Amino acid sequence: MATIFQKIISREIPAEIIFEDDTCISIKDIEPQAPFHALIIPKKLIARVGEVDDEDEQILGHLLLTAKKIAQEQNLDQGFRIVINNGSDGGETVPHLHVHLLGGRKLTWPPG
Numbered sequence: 007m008a009t010i011f012q013k014i015i016s017r018e019i020p021a022e023i024i025f026e027d028d029t030c031i032s033i034k035d036i037e038p039q040a041p042f043h044a045l046i047i048p049k050k051l052i053a054r055v056g057e058v059d060d061e062d063e064q065i066l067g068h069l070l071l072t073a074k075k076i077a078q079e080q081n082l083d084q085g086f087r088i089v090i091n092n093g094s095d096g097g098e099t100v101p102h103l104h105v106h107l108l109g110g111r112k113l114t115w116p117p118g
């Protein structure tokens with residue numbers, strides 16, 4: 007069964023797409039936790055960081071580079087946070103790897 011993010015990639019369900027290339031798509035999070043909250047999602051279905059293969063190295067790097075470029079485009083000059091939740095204790099709710107990019111307010115630490 008396709009993940010919700012695969013359905014967004016295939017345009018089966020709508021999303022606010024802010025970036026797309028051959029490797030990934032970036033969308034606004036439907037439940038933003040900061041003034042700016044986007045997800046960067048690989049088009050290849052990788053469930054989570056805990057299940058990546060060595061061959062995914064380029065994809066993983068691409069996700070972070072894309073996050074940095076979006077942060078620049080969004081003028082997150084005061085800083086931003088990148089989060090990847092892994093597994094149930096990590097807060098993962100969608101089993102399709104995604105990088106959260108959050109910014110636009112002072113974020114607290116540690117996370118809950």
Ligand code: AMP
Nearest residue numbers: 010021034035036037091097098099100
């Ligand atoms: P995680 O809890 O790390 O797995 O993150 C999943 C994220 O996907 C959450 O922040 C959700 O708000 C977000 N999300 C779930 N469904 C959608 C959707 N249809 N469009 C945009 N974001 C979504």
